[in-house]
Amino acid sequence: MSRLASSAQERPDLALFIPSYAGGGGERVAMFLARTLAAAGLRVDLVVARSRGELRDEPVPGVTKVELGAVDELLAAPAWVRYLKRTRPRCAMSMIHTANFNSGLGALFVPDVPVIVNLRIAASCDPAAQWWFRSWFGFGPERRLYQRASRVVGVSRGVAEEAVEVFGVPPSRVLSIPNPRQSREVSPDIAEEHEALFEKPVVLGVGRLAPQKDFETLLKAFARLAASRDLHLVILGEGPGRRALLEQASELGISQRVFLPGFVPNPQAYLRRARVFALSSRNEGFPGALIEAMEAGAAIVSTDCPFGPSEILDGGRFGRLVPVGDATGLAEAIAKELEAADVGPDARRAERAIWLDQYEPEAVTARYLRLIRDVIGESRT
Numbered sequence: 001m002s003r004l005a006s007s008a009q010e011r012p013d014l015a016l017f018i019p020s021y022a023g024g025g026g027e028r029v030a031m032f033l034a035r036t037l038a039a040a041g042l043r044v045d046l047v048v049a050r051s052r053g054e055l056r057d058e059p060v061p062g063v064t065k066v067e068l069g070a071v072d073e074l075l076a077a078p079a080w081v082r083y084l085k086r087t088r089p090r091c092a093m094s095m096i097h098t099a100n101f102n103s104g105l106g107a108l109f110v111p112d113v114p115v116i117v118n119l120r121i122a123a124s125c126d127p128a129a130q131w132w133f134r135s136w137f138g139f140g141p142e143r144r145l146y147q148r149a150s151r152v153v154g155v156s157r158g159v160a161e162e163a164v165e166v167f168g169v170p171p172s173r174v175l176s177i178p179n180p181r182q183s184r185e186v187s188p189d190i191a192e193e194h195e196a197l198f199e200k201p202v203v204l205g206v207g208r209l210a211p212q213k214d215f216e217t218l219l220k221a222f223a224r225l226a227a228s229r230d231l232h233l234v235i236l237g238e239g240p241g242r243r244a245l246l247e248q249a250s251e252l253g254i255s256q257r258v259f260l261p262g263f264v265p266n267p268q269a270y271l272r273r274a275r276v277f278a279l280s281s282r283n284e285g286f287p288g289a290l291i292e293a294m295e296a297g298a299a300i301v302s303t304d305c306p307f308g309p310s311e312i313l314d315g316g317r318f319g320r321l322v323p324v325g326d327a328t329g330l331a332e333a334i335a336k337e338l339e340a341a342d343v344g345p346d347a348r349r350a351e352r353a354i355w356l357d358q359y360e361p362e363a364v365t366a367r368y369l370r371l372i373r374d375v376i377g378e379s380r381t
Helices: 025-039 077-087 097-109 132-137 140-148 157-166 192-199 215-224 240-252 269-273 288-296 325-340 345-358 361-380
Strands: 014-018 042-046 065-066 091-094 117-119 151-154 174-176 202-206 232-236 258-262 276-280 299-305 321-322
Touching: 014 025, 014 077, 025 065, 025 091, 025 288, 025 361, 042 077, 042 202, 042 288, 065 192, 077 097, 091 097, 091 215, 097 117, 097 140, 117 157, 132 140, 151 157, 151 361, 157 174, 174 361, 192 232, 192 258, 202 269, 202 288, 202 299, 215 232, 215 240, 215 325, 240 258, 269 288, 276 288, 276 325, 288 299, 299 325, 321 325
Parallel strands: 014 042, 014 091, 042 065, 091 117, 117 151, 151 174, 202 232, 202 276, 232 258, 276 299, 299 321
Antiparallel strands: none
């Protein structure tokens, strides 16, 4: 176990626990909250089960990084419990399912440290997109552990409702807090080596290359579009599905028009350049890529998956919604967007500005700050 950056060795107000530094939406939100809650005056430990991932070198000023050195994310419980017993944070909050599971174990073995479990994704979903642990053991283990949490936060209203229905958490201990929009000062330019990808109109996907994102359906939809249009499909992200997606693109005869450039630190410049942003997920919680697409002013087509897209797009007001797994419907919706007059990102951003105010970083941080202080206060009584 290592402490990579430390101020005075005082008892932290918050231990924010994540599985790794992977560049996914949950990890990005955790890094954001660590920074903003520390700036608001909390003493924050960012506790990481495995010290690997694209975000490892991202600065988190005012925050102590604690790396547990676990060999596997799901096997981090012993190190997490040792950390809780030694450090005694006033409150612990976990994000992402493996950290949430271990956080529940922490609540069992160190009951005097109140725990907030942050659920980031729909639990009820296509079995192929399900976390392997749930596929094997069902929801029973998590149900018993999450009921020990002081609060359960759902990243969308649908996820919060599932916490009650699936995990049996009392409604009085469940609330919904969305992801923040994370405006950052970034270059308007994409990487020089990626300029050629945008010589044709681009359909852009963003996300981890994994079954949950269902880029397989996006490839099928793109193959239909590419039969009569000169387009490129660019998917930003990394993950275990890379080889399978490249093989599928070859089988569909579109390998020369499909590009997987990998992880990029900030996709905003790419979203601004894309003709259409497409989200093809089977299930979500509150997709950060969709918020970024809204903020970038991208034209949007998304599956109406559980949960988040309909909530973010206000039922379809700010983008086209299609059924999950429907390649034909996805292709038709993208085609309609391509055929529509392109008003440009600035006009779309202006149209969405008032709606996006609810996701302002200050507003979201204030809600988490109030929650953490409430939980700490309750633990003292």
